Amino acid sequence: MKPVCLVLGAGAGIGGHVGMRFAQEGYHAVLCRRSDEAGLHKLVEAIEAERGSASGYLLDAAKPDTIEERVEAVEAEIGPIEVVAFNLGAQIGDRSLADTSHKAFELGWRLATFALFRVAKAVCPRMEGRGQGTILVTSATAAVRGNAGQHSHAAAMGGRRMLCQTLNAEFGPKGIHVAHILVDGAVDAPDTLGKMLGPERFQELREARGLEHDGLLLPSKIADTYLHLAKQHRSTWTHEIDLRSFSDRPWWNH
16 A cells, blocks of 8 residues: 555646655655646646556535545545645735625635645544654745735735644644745746736746746756655754745845
């Protein structure tokens, strides 16, 4: 029975590449995403083409019981979840306070913070019983800096960061490693940045800053960091890390 890496938010960017990287290391990658079943199957097929092991499921993390039921099914039918890559986005775009509805604000919290709380409630008791486990949490600059138009996103991601700290405080001594990974820059990801900008603007950005310029964060290289974090010895765990391109100014200098 292979150990499982459960990826919540498995698009063609960070999530899909994390699943691929862990599958290369002998994990069974369980890929979950809200929509685009064809894209999900494509990711699974890409992993299997590299002789990896994977399965894919559509999962709407904003709906009750979906996360809990998937965790229970994976543990019962596939194997123990040793690693969770929590990669759910919660960006609703730049909106003034007047244009941010109650529903939109709450959706950011449900995806960024409450969903992480739910997955922790589902996996931490199991990991605690086994004496080990890793939860890798993708985060964003909004977790540490609130900009105009980012009321929902900043509040939700700031909550995500604090939740990582409280989870570490309770479960770190029990062998569960929680890492808050602050992605401080634009990621070369068609499923996220590509959709926000549109295909033409995204390609222009790639040609101006990405590709051979290395000015966009590459999902495959981000995945290498996730694997490194999961393999860290417990005497030197990293609990928070910033990732950005060499040419980007860090969040604290903006």
